[in-house]
Amino acid sequence: MQDLSIKLGIVVAEFNYDVTYLMLQRALAHAKFLGVQVKVVFKVPGSFEIPLAVSKLVKMNEIDAVATLGAVIKGETKHDESVAAQVFRKIMDISLESGKPVTIGIIGPGASHEQAVDRIEEYAVRAVESAVKMAKRLKGLGELGEGTVTIE
Numbered sequence: 001m002q003d004l005s006i007k008l009g010i011v012v013a014e015f016n017y018d019v020t021y022l023m024l025q026r027a028l029a030h031a032k033f034l035g036v037q038v039k040v041v042f043k044v045p046g047s048f049e050i051p052l053a054v055s056k057l058v059k060m061n062e063i064d065a066v067a068t069l070g071a072v073i074k075g076e077t078k079h080d081e082s083v084a085a086q087v088f089r090k091i092m093d094i095s096l097e098s099g100k101p102v103t104i105g106i107i108g109p110g111a112s113h114e115q116a117v118d119r120i121e122e123y124a125v126r127a128v129e130s131a132v133k134m135a136k137r138l139k140g141l142g143e144l145g146e147g148t149v150t151i152e
Helices: 017-034 047-057 079-098 113-118 120-141
Strands: 007-013 037-044 065-073 102-111
Touching: 007 017, 007 047, 007 120, 017 037, 017 065, 017 102, 017 113, 017 120, 037 047, 047 065, 047 079, 047 102, 065 079, 065 113, 065 120, 079 102, 102 113, 102 120, 113 120
Parallel strands: 007 037, 007 065, 065 102
Antiparallel strands: none
């Protein structure tokens, strides 16, 4: 069933673009498969910049949910862990503050380049799928009447 009323924003990191470009292509294809509109694709330099872009998109009336895509690949230090932890936390904060679903399709931390390549499809599809499901369910909350309702 197609639901063109869900309007999606996608934020994608350009760092590790050999991985994230393919993630973006899978995310766009899955959104099309689900019948939702991708209103904005916002490219940022790296995963660290994703929360700022997300904070702008959730303020737009034309956006119901945001899917984020990135790859934080392990290097010689634990820098990947610090970056991912801060990005994930800030994304969650923005989602809660805005009341709009923001999903994490960011591979890592701790992933090698090979592991990231293996996870392209899974992370991209899940980020879009979760954003759409939550947007639909939250819209369902606004339509509640009296009685008990299960939202799926």
